[in-house]
Amino acid sequence: MAEARLSPRVIPDRLQSRGSRVLKSWESLLLVVAVLIFTINSFASPYFLDPWNLSDATFNFTEKAMIAFAMALVIISGEIDLSVASIIALSSTAMGLAVTMGADTPMLVVVGLGTGLLCGAVNGLLITGLGLPSIVVTIGTMSLFRGLSFIILGDQAFTGYPASFAYFGQGYVWWVFSFEFALFVLFALIYSVLLHKTNFGRAVYAIGNNQTAALFSGVRVGRVKFILFLLTGLMAGIASICLTSRLGSTRPSIALGVELEVVTMVVLGGVSILGGSGTIPGVVLAAFIMGMVTFGFGLLNVPGIVMSIFIGVLLISVIALPILWARARRRVAH
Amino acid sequence: MKIFKALMVTTAVSLALMAGTAHAENKKIALVVKALGIGFFEAANKGAQEAAKELGDVEIIYTGPTSTTAEGQIEVINSLVAQKVDAIAISANDKDALVPALKKAMDRGIKVISWDSGVAPEGRAMHLNPSSNPLIGNMIIKLAADQLPDGGDVAVLSASATATNQNTWIEEMKKVQGNYKGINVVATVYGDDLADKSYRETQGLIQSYPNLKAIIAPTSVGIVAAAQAVEDAGKVGQINVTGLGLPSEMAGHVKAGSSKSFAIWNPIDLGYSATMIAYDLIGGAEAKPGAELKMGRMGTVKLDDNNEGAMADPFVYDASNVEEFAKIF
Numbered sequence: 001m002a003e004a005r006l007s008p009r010v011i012p013d014r015l016q017s018r019g020s021r022v023l024k025s026w027e028s029l030l031l032v033v034a035v036l037i038f039t040i041n042s043f044a045s046p047y048f049l050d051p052w053n054l055s056d057a058t059f060n061f062t063e064k065a066m067i068a069f070a071m072a073l074v075i076i077s078g079e080i081d082l083s084v085a086s087i088i089a090l091s092s093t094a095m096g097l098a099v100t101m102g103a104d105t106p107m108l109v110v111v112g113l114g115t116g117l118l119c120g121a122v123n124g125l126l127i128t129g130l131g132l133p134s135i136v137v138t139i140g141t142m143s144l145f146r147g148l149s150f151i152i153l154g155d156q157a158f159t160g161y162p163a164s165f166a167y168f169g170q171g172y173v174w175w176v177f178s179f180e181f182a183l184f185v186l187f188a189l190i191y192s193v194l195l196h197k198t199n200f201g202r203a204v205y206a207i208g209n210n211q212t213a214a215l216f217s218g219v220r221v222g223r224v225k226f227i228l229f230l231l232t233g234l235m236a237g238i239a240s241i242c243l244t245s246r247l248g249s250t251r252p253s254i255a256l257g258v259e260l261e262v263v264t265m266v267v268l269g270g271v272s273i274l275g276g277s278g279t280i281p282g283v284v285l286a287a288f289i290m291g292m293v294t295f296g297f298g299l300l301n302v303p304g305i306v307m308s309i310f311i312g313v314l315l316i317s318v319i320a321l322p323i324l325w326a327r328a329r330r331r332v333a334h
Numbered sequence: 335m336k337i338f339k340a341l342m343v344t345t346a347v348s349l350a351l352m353a354g355t356a357h358a359e360n361k362k363i364a365l366v367v368k369a370l371g372i373g374f375f376e377a378a379n380k381g382a383q384e385a386a387k388e389l390g391d392v393e394i395i396y397t398g399p400t401s402t403t404a405e406g407q408i409e410v411i412n413s414l415v416a417q418k419v420d421a422i423a424i425s426a427n428d429k430d431a432l433v434p435a436l437k438k439a440m441d442r443g444i445k446v447i448s449w450d451s452g453v454a455p456e457g458r459a460m461h462l463n464p465s466s467n468p469l470i471g472n473m474i475i476k477l478a479a480d481q482l483p484d485g486g487d488v489a490v491l492s493a494s495a496t497a498t499n500q501n502t503w504i505e506e507m508k509k510v511q512g513n514y515k516g517i518n519v520v521a522t523v524y525g526d527d528l529a530d531k532s533y534r535e536t537q538g539l540i541q542s543y544p545n546l547k548a549i550i551a552p553t554s555v556g557i558v559a560a561a562q563a564v565e566d567a568g569k570v571g572q573i574n575v576t577g578l579g580l581p582s583e584m585a586g587h588v589k590a591g592s593s594k595s596f597a598i599w600n601p602i603d604l605g606y607s608a609t610m611i612a613y614d615l616i617g618g619a620e621a622k623p624g625a626e627l628k629m630g631r632m633g634t635v636k637l638d639d640n641n642e643g644a645m646a647d648p649f650v651y652d653a654s655n656v657e658e659f660a661k662i663f
Contacts, residue, residue, distance in 0.1 A: 247404060254405075305370065
C-alpha cells in the first residue's frame, strides 16, 4: 500500500470494469449453480433429459415465478406482500362462483384478473393511504382473503370449469412449450424492461435505497408503491387462473404456503430483503434452480423434507454469503 | 462457497440413492400418501412392502409431499410419470384437483388406483375403500353382541344428527339387528364429535338406562369420551364401550377395562391390498364394474358401478393387539 500512496490518485469512472462486474455478480454465480444442478440431474436420473419430462417440470415453478417478478419489485422497494397465496385462493373462488353463475372462459379470465387487482388495490390503499407497514397489512389480508374463500366454500369444491378453460394450465403453445411457460418467458421480459429500462424501475430502486431522498427528489413514492401492490395482485390473479385451470377445481386450501416459496425465489435470485438491489434475470435463474431441484429430487424419490432442508440451506447461504464476503474483504484490506 | 458444498452433498446423496434403486426388470408401484411422516401411512407402507416381498418382482416407491396439499401431490405425480412407474396407488388430498395430473398419468400407460381417500372416477381405474357401510354397520353391533351372550340393552352415541357417515352406519346396523338375538337398542344420542358433549350425553345414558350393558360409538371422538365417562361413573365391567376408534387413543381404555374391543381399518392391510390390486392391474386385469381383483391374503375385491370396492370387515382391536397398533396410529 505504501507506493500506492505516492503515485498520483486516479479516480476511475466506474469501480470495476464491466466484464469483471458481470463475472463477479450474483447472477453469474446462480447461472453456474443452475448449470451444475442441470448436469448433476442429467447424470443422476436417466429420465431427466427428456423434453416432455422437462416440460412437466416447468409447472413446478412457472406460476410462482410469475408472482415472484412482481414480488421482486415490491421487495426492492423495501416492502413485502405476503398475501399473494391468499389472493390466488380468493381469485380462484371468485372464478368458481362465476362458473356456477354460468360464466364462459373469457368472463372467467376477467373475474380472475379483476379479483387479483382488487385485492392488490386493498393492500395498496391500506399501505400507501393509511401509511401502515406492508408486512402487517399483508399478514392481515393473507388471513382475510383466504378466510373469505373458506366462508364461501367451506369444505366444498368448485368443479365444472368449461373445457376451454383448461388451456391456461394444461395447454401447449408449440411442441413441449406450455402456455404457462410462454407466459413465464413473456413476463420475465416485461418485468426486466420495466425494472431495468424505465423511469418507473429507477424509482423503485430509489425508494428502496432511501425513501426520504426519493421523495425529495420528486419520486411519487405513494403512487409507485400503490402500483407495485396492484402488480402483485394482478400477477397473483394470473397465477390463480393458471393454477385453477391446471387443477380443474377450486378448494379454499388452494396454493397454501405459496407466498413463502415466492419470497424464497426472490431472495435466492439475489434481491436484497432489505430493499434497494436485485435483478429480474436473477429471479428467473432462481426459479429455474428451484424448479430443477424439486424435479431432480422428485425423480430420485428423495422425500420432500430433504428438498425443504436443501432450499433452507441455500437460502441461508444466499443471505450469509455476501455478508461473509464483505467481512472477509474488509479483513484483507486492513 | 457453502452452495457448492451443499451441492456436493446432494450429488453424493443422489448417487448413493441411484445405486440402491436400479432394478430395471422390477415393476415399480408408487404408494403416494397424503403427506410423509404420518403413522397411519407409514403402516400402509409396511403393508405395501410385505406385498412386494410376497410378489417378488415389485419395487415399492413410497412417497408423498411434506404437507397435505394437492399441489404437492401433483409435483410427486409428475415426477412419477417421468420415471415411467407401472402403477400409482394414491390416497388423495383433493378428490378433484388431482384428476388432470392422474389422467395424464393414465394416458401414458400408468395404472392408477386410489385407496383410503378417493379420487373422482375420471382420475383413477378403481378406488379401494377400507371397508363398506354394511360391513361397518354389522361390525359395530357384532362387537357389542359378542360380549353379551344373553342379550341386553345397548345405546348408540353418534357424532352429529346430520353426520352422513354415522347415520349410514347406524342405519346399516339396524338392518342386521335381527341377527343378534336379545340385543335391544334403547336410544341414540348425539355428542356432535365434541369430547365434553359426548361425555355428558354418556352420563345421561348411564342415568336413564340402569340396565344398559353396552354403548356403541361409531366415532373416534365419541368412543373415547364414552369410555372415560363409564370409568368415571365406576361402571367398568357393567357397561362395555365399543364402536370405531383409534388404537392410540383407546389403548388406555382397553387397559382400564371400559372397552373390551373396538374396530377400525388396519392400515397395514390397506397398503398391502392396494399394492396387490395395482399389481393385478399391471398384469392385465381390467377394472370395470363387477370385476373381481386379487388382493393376495386379503382375498378379492368386487367393484361396484363406480369402480369402487371394499377391502374387508373393519379390523378388531382388543387387549391382545391394541398396544402394538397404538404405536402406529
